[in-house]
Amino acid sequence: MRLAVIGAGAVGRSVVELAGEHGHEVVAVADSSTAVVADGGSDAVGVDPDAVVARKAERGIVGDDDPEDALAADYDVLVEATPTTLGDAEPGFSHVTTALERDRHAVLANKGPVAERYGDLRAAVDDSDGAIRFEATVGGAIPAVSTVEDIEPGHVTAVRGVLNGTANFILTRMAAEGLDYDHVLAEAQDLGVAEADPSFDVDGTDAALKCVILANVLSFGAADDPADAREFTLDDADVAGIRDVPGSALRLAAEDGQTVRLIGEATGETVRVAPRLVPENGTLAVSGTQNIVQIETSHAGRLNISGRGAGGPETASAVLGDVGRLE
Amino acid sequence: MRLAVIGAGAVGRSVVELAGEHGHEVVAVADSSTAVVADGGSDAVGVDPDAVVARKAERGIVGDDDPEDALAADYDVLVEATPTTLGDAEPGFSHVTTALERDRHAVLANKGPVAERYGDLRAAVDDSDGAIRFEATVGGAIPAVSTVEDIEPGHVTAVRGVLNGTANFILTRMAAEGLDYDHVLAEAQDLGVAEADPSFDVDGTDAALKCVILANVLSFGAADDPADAREFTLDDADVAGIRDVPGSALRLAAEDGQTVRLIGEATGETVRVAPRLVPENGTLAVSGTQNIVQIETSHAGRLNISGRGAGGPETASAVLGDVGRLE
Numbered sequence: 299m300r301l302a303v304i305g306a307g308a309v310g311r312s313v314v315e316l317a318g319e320h321g322h323e324v325v326a327v328a329d330s331s332t333a334v335v336a337d338g339g340s341d342a343v344g345v346d347p348d349a350v351v352a353r354k355a356e357r358g359i360v361g362d363d364d365p366e367d368a369l370a371a372d373y374d375v376l377v378e379a380t381p382t383t384l385g386d387a388e389p390g391f392s393h394v395t396t397a398l399e400r401d402r403h404a405v406l407a408n409k410g411p412v413a414e415r416y417g418d419l420r421a422a423v424d425d426s427d428g429a430i431r432f433e434a435t436v437g438g439a440i441p442a443v444s445t446v447e448d449i450e451p452g453h454v455t456a457v458r459g460v461l462n463g464t465a466n467f468i469l470t471r472m473a474a475e476g477l478d479y480d481h482v483l484a485e486a487q488d489l490g491v492a493e494a495d496p497s498f499d500v501d502g503t504d505a506a507l508k509c510v511i512l513a514n515v516l517s518f519g520a521a522d523d524p525a526d527a528r529e530f531t532l533d534d535a536d537v538a539g540i541r542d543v544p545g546s547a548l549r550l551a552a553e554d555g556q557t558v559r560l561i562g563e564a565t566g567e568t569v570r571v572a573p574r575l576v577p578e579n580g581t582l583a584v585s586g587t588q589n590i591v592q593i594e595t596s597h598a599g600r601l602n603i604s605g606r607g608a609g610g611p612e613t614a615s616a617v618l619g620d621v622g623r624l625e
Numbered sequence: 626m627r628l629a630v631i632g633a634g635a636v637g638r639s640v641v642e643l644a645g646e647h648g649h650e651v652v653a654v655a656d657s658s659t660a661v662v663a664d665g666g667s668d669a670v671g672v673d674p675d676a677v678v679a680r681k682a683e684r685g686i687v688g689d690d691d692p693e694d695a696l697a698a699d700y701d702v703l704v705e706a707t708p709t710t711l712g713d714a715e716p717g718f719s720h721v722t723t724a725l726e727r728d729r730h731a732v733l734a735n736k737g738p739v740a741e742r743y744g745d746l747r748a749a750v751d752d753s754d755g756a757i758r759f760e761a762t763v764g765g766a767i768p769a770v771s772t773v774e775d776i777e778p779g780h781v782t783a784v785r786g787v788l789n790g791t792a793n794f795i796l797t798r799m800a801a802e803g804l805d806y807d808h809v810l811a812e813a814q815d816l817g818v819a820e821a822d823p824s825f826d827v828d829g830t831d832a833a834l835k836c837v838i839l840a841n842v843l844s845f846g847a848a849d850d851p852a853d854a855r856e857f858t859l860d861d862a863d864v865a866g867i868r869d870v871p872g873s874a875l876r877l878a879a880e881d882g883q884t885v886r887l888i889g890e891a892t893g894e895t896v897r898v899a900p901r902l903v904p905e906n907g908t909l910a911v912s913g914t915q916n917i918v919q920i921e922t923s924h925a926g927r928l929n930i931s932g933r934g935a936g937g938p939e940t941a942s943a944v945l946g947d948v949g950r951l952e
Contacts, residue, residue, distance in 0.1 A: 320777060438925070439925035439926065439928060441768070441772050441928075444775060445768050445772075448946040449942065450647060450945075453646070598932065598933060598943075599933040599939065600932060601768075602930065603929070603930045604929045605927060605928040606926040611924040622775060
């Protein structure tokens with residue numbers, strides 16, 4: 299497949315670098331202000347992935363073209379890997395609808411459109427010959443969305459898990475070292491596991507967006523008529539983060555063989571993120587930056603899938619898995 | 626989709642019972658000597674699932690037709706759920722090729738053809754407009770095969786795990802109760818977790834067949850030319866079971882925070898099943914009849930998927946997931 303990669307952050311660059319190994323060709327790359335588009339001649343083999351990534355690293359640009367040129371390029375799949383934005387989820391939302399209006403496919407790593415405008419996305423897909431997929435928006439390398447899809451959302455009663463590696467790392471280190479939140483946050487920032495402004499992760503927003511996406515999948519998937527399906531947005535989520543978890547809570551929990559994890563849960567009716575007590579050797583108590591997705595099914599019991607929830611190559615792997623499913 | 630279900634054991638009966646919930650119609654069911662085929666009139670809605678299952682329970686037959694009638698019926702997907710046989714993998718192998726020769730699809734729960742005649746199956750698929758899927762042959766409800774497929778076998782370096790619930794139950798109980806193998810085997814047989822002749826499970830054959838299937842997927846998936854791919858059969862597997870694991874080994878292991886599990890591992894070059902020491906609170910130390918599949922990837926680290934590895938509804942769930950992917 300020919301890919302137009304919109305977004306040249308860690309995920310976009312990893313998709314550009316790994317696409318060839320999966321048998322795909324990158325025909326365009328765009329960042330927020332520049333683009334590079336393969337010239338489409340008869341022996342064109344797409345853009346040079348290494349050159350594009352190097353140019354971005356050294357000069358902060360991907361090319362001399364305009365981002366609009368990337369959106370107008372001759373691609374099969376548009377990969378939407380620009381930063382997650384809330385509310386109107388722009389410009390990511392429009393990137394996706396531009397592809398669909400041209401009867402092309404879109405694969406999203408950007409959570410914004412899927413969490414905040416799921417109904418509008420579904421409507422755009424209905425009017426298009428193209429399809430959308432968004433495995434990379436939930437759980438990085440963990441195949442959460444496709445597993446729920448294969449079991450069929452009507453047969454999944456709930457999905458829960460540890461969906462944010464930054465918050466999980468902090469809680470793991472607080473429990474392991476007996477340290478307080480502020481101390482461990484500083485350590486996480488030094489390691490590059492937490493950002494300078496960590497609120498998106500530690501306040502539970504990132505986990506909540508992932509749960510909202512799962513709730514939309516469950517709700518629309520189970521509805522006889524999608525027009526009747528309940529649509530979720532971030533506003534529907536009941537969210538509590540980890541800033542107020544004291545070190546003492548973890549010490550007390552440990553006396554009972556328990557610990558604390560930031561757990562998100564989605565059903566077709568509710569979305570909830572909060573710190574919860576879990577058995578310290580139990581399935582949900584994954585360590586460090588690991589994620590886990592636990593799927594409750596009607597006929598097959600509970601499935602647990604754990605792995606790396608974030609990272610350029612990990613998320614790119616999910617994106618390229620989606621491209622493969624569209625072939 | 627219209628399904629012909631060949632095999633009326635626990636898995637076949639569950640597929641018959643659950644197909645309607647997934648929007649599919651069962652047009653034929655066969656056991657080893659009888660069949661029932663829907664009459665295919667203009668308002669036909671397939672066979673009556675409850676009636677078929679009840680008839681099998683009460684009279685030991687599914688209908689008054691002949692199994693050949695089921696194979697000749699007008700179906701979209703043949704579900705091969707007859708007992709696993711080794712070597713020539715008959716009659717299951719021929720059921721699958723019959724469907725493919727008619728340009729229909731086949732979904733297997735029967736491990737025999739996939740483990741013992743993978744090359745012949747691939748050749749039959751190449752000559753057909755139909756496709757085969759076989760998620761249900763490995764790990765029951767766990768989406769092992771489709772996850773490897775989505776990551777792409779060339780990007781999976783190894784797959785390992787606990788793939789037999791009977792053996793795992795026995796080892797779990799031996800460790801928990803400090804009892805010997807023979808005692809726990811008897812308990813497992815009373816509970817219906819182990820069969821009267823448990824050798825298929827406790828000697829590691831069942832786990833080995835699943836690993837052989839995974840090795841075939843990895844080997845053929847990574848090959849540039851399938852004609853060059855190495856084909857695996859059960860004979861290629863290095864297999865040791867659990868009969869000779871003494872209770873003392875588990876007690877000694879526990880002193881070091883370890884336990885013993887029957888671990889199967891497949892790469893594109895080797896298949897090995899043996900009891901192994903694993904950390905007792907680690908990921909591979911699943912309990913009871915649970916299974917776990919651990920997938921090592923090139924770019925996305927390690928994925929762990931645990932859940933129910935066996936059972937009628939669980940395995941049927943995997944079969945119906947495969948049918949959904951063929952639509």
